[in-house]
Amino acid sequence: xxxDGALHLKKLAKFLGFPFSLEEERGGExxxxxxxxxxxxxxxxxxxxxxxxxxxxxxxxxxxxxEVGDWMxxxxxxxxxxxxxxxxxxxxxxxxRFKVFS
Numbered sequence: 001x002x003x004d005g006a007l008h009l010k011k012l013a014k015f016l017g018f019p020f021s022l023e024e025e026r027g028g029e030x031x032x033x034x035x036x037x038x039x040x041x042x043x044x045x046x047x048x049x050x051x052x053x054x055x056x057x058x059x060x061x062x063x064x065x066x067e068v069g070d071w072m073x074x075x076x077x078x079x080x081x082x083x084x085x086x087x088x089x090x091x092x093x094x095x096x097r098f099k100v101f102s
Contacts, residue, residue, distance in 0.1 A: 005034045015096065039066040 009030050013019050020030060035041065042048060043063040051059045072080065087098045 006030045009033055011096075015094065039063065 010020060010025075024030070043066075048059045048063060053059055053062075075083065084098075091097060
């Protein structure tokens with residue numbers, strides 16, 4: 001997503017069955033959505049600074065650094081292997097892929 005956000009938003013919309021129209025693309029809707037969903041914007045929302053969600057997990061912990069691959073600093077090699085298998089299985093046939101950065 002960080003490499004080419006607009007391209008991935010278009011792919012996601014198409015995958016969900018709601019592709020952008022030519023008018024929406026020309027009108028800059030993809031850019032507006034990208035800005036609205038940006039890390040900086042999402043992190044600034046009050047709901048994400050306080051409160052709790054699932055099982056008393058604090059919302060502020062959902063946003064860390066926005067660095068590609070930072071998740072690898074939190075997982076063991078065994079966890080990465082297990083997660084990779086689950087992701088591969090769940091995405092099979094979808095045309096989506098998960099790029100691992102090391």
